[in-house]
Amino acid sequence: MRNGTISKATIGRLPLYLQFIRTVKTEMVSSATVARHLGLGEVQVRKDLASVCPAGMPKIGYPTERLLNDLEAVLGMKQTVPAVVVGAGKLGRALMAYDGFREYGLEIAAAFDACPSDAFHEKKPVLTMEQMPGWCREHDVHIGILTVPAVAAQEVADQMVNSGITAILSFASAPIRVPAAVTVKHENIALSLACLKIAASMADQTTEED
Numbered sequence: 001m002r003n004g005t006i007s008k009a010t011i012g013r014l015p016l017y018l019q020f021i022r023t024v025k026t027e028m029v030s031s032a033t034v035a036r037h038l039g040l041g042e043v044q045v046r047k048d049l050a051s052v053c054p055a056g057m058p059k060i061g062y063p064t065e066r067l068l069n070d071l072e073a074v075l076g077m078k079q080t081v082p083a084v085v086v087g088a089g090k091l092g093r094a095l096m097a098y099d100g101f102r103e104y105g106l107e108i109a110a111a112f113d114a115c116p117s118d119a120f121h122e123k124k125p126v127l128t129m130e131q132m133p134g135w136c137r138e139h140d141v142h143i144g145i146l147t148v149p150a151v152a153a154q155e156v157a158d159q160m161v162n163s164g165i166t167a168i169l170s171f172a173s174a175p176i177r178v179p180a181a182v183t184v185k186h187e188n189i190a191l192s193l194a195c196l197k198i199a200a201s202m203a204d205q206t207t208e209e210d
């Protein structure tokens with residue numbers, strides 16, 4: 001793994017590279033192959049990979065195993081960190097049931113809800129909102145997934161920040177305001193589906209015109 005700072009934009013693309021490299025079966029892999037599979041520019045991919053792995057060879061590429069190792073190290077995949085769900089409703093519980101986060105170095109350790117008795121989960125604790133600050137500090141949790149209705153999003157985001165959460169993945173459609181030191185990422189499956197709907201209708205039109 002290379003030392004030094006890696007830009008935020010590069011860090012944002014590293015999980016994509018990791019996802020692809022995990023599927024590569026050949027001993028060597030080139031930036032051009034990665035770029036082609038991910039639909040990214042080759043120059044950008046070459047720069048990104050060079051910033052995490054010093055083992056690249058011009059015109060040949062990277063030893064796949066070494067690149068995988070370095071990507072996992074930079075992304076902190078070697079150790080699993082805990083995350084919490086806030087809002088253990090339909091979506092929150094579905095996320096709690098998904099084991100695949102472990103492959104990316106994350107584990108949902110618990111959930112918090114205004115009505116925990118309605119949100120029983122067989123494997124993980126669903127606790128009250130009042131328990132969140134103490135529990136998160138005790139378990140050193142800094143990542144939270146916000147899955148409450150939009151009207152409650154700001155109030156809950158404030159409670160998460162007051163519990164020591166510094167990175168929030170929000171599924172609520174409402175914008176939330178947080179201190180500058182806190183990172184918020186919004187996830188919107190509906191928006192992705194709307195984009196796919198447009199792509200599908202454009203593909204239909206192209207087929208009809210052919």
Ligand SMILES: NC(=O)c1ccc[n+]([C@@H]2O[C@H](COP(=O)([O-])OP(=O)(O)OC[C@H]3O[C@@H](n4cnc5c(N)ncnc54)[C@H](O)[C@@H]3O)[C@@H](O)[C@H]2O)c1
Nearest residue numbers: 087088089090091114147148149150152172187188189190
């Ligand atoms: N972005 C997407 O693609 C996408 C997809 C599905 C759902 N969502 C959003 O995710 C959120 C959850 O959806 P759902 O279907 O799971 O809803 P849900 O009603 O099943 O669950 C919401 C949960 O939040 C809890 N809650 C409400 N107010 C709270 C508060 N102030 N503090 C703590 N807990 C509180 C409720 O008790 C409930 O358990 C909604 O904002 C929804 O719009 C987004």
